Amino acid sequence: MPVILYVLFAVSLLPILLAWAGAAYRIRQLGTLDNRHPRAQQARLTGAGARVQAAQANAWESLGVFTATCVIALAAGVELESLTPAAWLFLVCRLLHPLLYVFNLAWWRSGVYALGMLCCGYIVWRAATLS
Incomplete structure (x- = not known):
């Protein structure tokens, strides 16, 4: 199975893990x-x-974007293995994002978020340039 699909699964678990962290803070x-x-x-x-609660909300939002990105890549027939570096980078960004949020490193957090969204944009661009 292509790495991007494993990343999609991992990213889908992040909001749940952040909900548990939020419960601990409550x-x-x-x-x-x-x-x-x-x-x-x-x-x-x-x-x-x-x-943590804000990071959880952002994790849900980013999950939607990444899911749509994966669907677009699949529908366009992109060779999913070619997206492995972008998928790994997106995952790293998504793992760093809540940590930077919790430690109140706002500029770093925003930069990491933007980099993750650029990964999604790159994947969609790859899909768009196939036709």
């Missing part, structure tokens, strides 16, 4: 895990806890 900062009203409780987080 317990640490607020003393309990309110599973009846989790969104209201998440809104009360501050500092690193709030940034």
Whole structure:
């Protein structure tokens, strides 16, 4: 199976892992895990806890973009093995992004996000130039 599909699976797990990290911050900062009203409780987080929640939201958004990118590449008939470097770089960016978010390194985080989106743009460009 092509690496890009393994990356798609790995990236699909990131929002879930970040949700678990967010739950840990909710317990640490607020003393309990309110599973009846989790969104209201998440809104009360501050500092690193709030940034984990924001990173989780961004992970969901990026998952949608990368999924669409993979579908476009598949539909266009791109040789998926040729996309391995871009897929690996996207994965590295997505793994670094929440860490940079938690440690409040905003400019680095934005740069890593942009690089990940450039990977998606490159994959779509490859698909577009096939025809």
